[in-house]
Amino acid sequence: MRARMAMVLGAALTALALGAPPASADPDNPPDFKAPFECGQTWEMYTRDGHGGNETEDQQQLDMERVGGETEGSAVLAAADGEVYWEVSGGDDGSRIGINIKHDGGWFSQYLHMSEYVEVGTKVKQGDRIGTASNAGTTVPHLHYQEMYDSDGDGSGEENELVYPYLEGKEYRITPEDGRVSLTSTNNCDGSGDPGDPGEPEPEPEKTKLAYTGDTSLAGGDPAELSAVLTEEESGNPVADQKVSFTLGADDSAQACEGTTDAEGTATCTIEEVDQPLTDDATVPVTAAFAGDDAYEPSEAPATLDLRYVTGRAYGLSAEVPLPLIPIGIDPTPDTGAVRTAGAGTTDAGCAEQIEAIVLSAGPLCADVVTKTGPNSSTATATVADARIGLTGLPVVEVTGLTAESSSTCSASKGSVGLTLSIGGTPVEIPDTPNHSIDLGAGAKLVVNEQIPVEGADQGLTVNAVHLTALGGADVVLGSSTSGAFNC
Incomplete structure (x- = not known):
């Protein structure tokens, strides 16, 4: 047997007795004592020579240790209905280490x-939690259990005699030679007892960790799958069957959904149609949150997602012609201006009927940008019905039926140009390829269907239908359209 601190038990116990009405002792009819631990738990009972100062061959006092679990910290339950009658001292320092419960018929446990443990005077029912097993007053955690009855019959407990413990409907006469005897409890199996804590703090809820694992790029009008993994912070084990709420966006634009963690701790839900404003940095906040419960502390995981967006611009004509006396400068006309959006819409610059500027004329000119969602796309279109460019020293350039279009999605960009061209009165065939260059002589060049990638875009293209440059800084563009897709 394991060594334990010497204790003075039995007749030498220090007890604080409360007054109680006498009850006649009946050693032949003990209460229906149940094992003093939780339903379904198995504990081993044993004793030793000289246990509790009793030198007789038979030992009525039992020590108990839990099987398949930690003895220390395990709940101790009342074996039968009664009232806490004595508080027991033991060990060298005289500290209190337990209690006696008085039962009907002159019986004590x-x-x-x-x-x-619960205080003296507390009335308990069978199955009520009365304490917590520990190593108080001894070196090895265990529960010392014994039963007694009042032999003088006055109910005072002053003439208590030890009896062989009666538990779970059976009398146990255990000797040191029997070793360890197993006993499984049926105490409080019906849940009628009070499982409350007699004073020991409730176990602290497990700390948790939540990590966002869902979509990192969103598109307006498209669904978004939001997900997160919930684990125990210390062990890293997944936490299943818990609700995780997701909030996409903030304030008036917030969109929410909820998921339940699976066996791997992953919770997933879907925002059916993303509707979020486009910010300067084109991001959207998302937060996954676990509210916690009695077993787990709450946790949350904020993340920042990219919001896909598109850009566009279209105009009919722009020109810089540094004539010696009257330089010509024409800003883009008509001009949609820069369009940047995560939503759907049309930006229409309208039409300019006619532009006249000494060496050039054009009209009508129109421009618009159309954006869509699901998926995001941008289409910029510029048209010029007729145009004439007649720079000094160069052949006259005439254009009719001009259309320049640029369209972009996250998948691709595409540009196209349609027009009829003549140079110096001679029709010119234009190949169906971008960036077709025509030498006009005297250092001048005409590029038809000029296509330039948009810097910084995942997909993007600027299409200039006609772009004329000449020595001295002349620069004329007819029909320009630009589109781009970002955060793809």
Whole structure:
């Protein structure tokens, strides 16, 4: 047997007795004592020579240790209905280590080596939690249990005699030679007892960790799959069957959904149609949150997602012609201006009927940008019905039926140009390829269907239908359209 601190038990116990009405002792009819631990738990009972100062061959006092679990910290339950009658001292320092419970018929039960226990005078029902097993007053955590009855019949407990414990409908006469005897409890199996804590703090809820694992790029009008993984912070084990709420966006634009963690701790839900404003940095906040419960502390995982967006611009004509006396400068006309959006819409610059500027004329000119969602796309279109460019020293350039279009999605960009061209009165065939260059002589060049990638875009293209440059800084563009897709 394991060594334990010497204790003075039995007749030498220090007890604080409360007054109680006498009850006649009946040693032949003990209460229906149940094992003093939780339903379904198995504990081993044993004793030793000289246990509790009793030198007789038979030992009525039992020590108990839990099987398949930690003895220390395990709940101790009342073996039968009664009232806490004595508080028991033990060990060298005289500290309190347990209690006696008085039952009907002059019977008593004793529970020692508890770190926390209910107060003297407390009325308990069978199955009520009365304490917590520990190593108080001993070196090895265990529960000391014994039963007694009042032999003088006055109910005072002053003439208590030890009896062989009667538990779970059976009398146990255990000797040191029997070794360890197993006993499985049926105490409080119906849940009628009070499982409350007699003083020991409730176990702290497990700390948790939540990590966002869902979509990192969103598109307006498209669905978004939001997900997160919930684990125990210390062990990293997944936490299943818990609700995780997701909030996409903030304030008036917030969109929410909820998921339940699976066996791997992953919760997933879907925002059916993303509707979020486009910010300067084109991002959207998302937060995954676990509210917590009695077993787990709450946790949350904020993340920042990219919001896909498109850009566009279209105009009919722009020109810089540094004539010696009257330089010509024409800003883009008509001009949609820069369009940047994550939503759907049309920006129409309208039409300019006619532009006349000494060496050039054009009209009508129109421009618009159309954006869509699901998926995001941008289409910029510029048209010029007729145009004439007649720079000094160069052949006259005439254009009719001009259309320049640029369209972009996250998948691709495409540009196209349609027009009829003549140079110096001679029709010119234009190949169906971008960036077709025509030498006009005297250092001048005409590029038809000029296509330039948009810097910084995942997909993007600027299409200039006609772009004329000449020595001295002349620069004329007819029909320009630009589109781009970002955060793809």
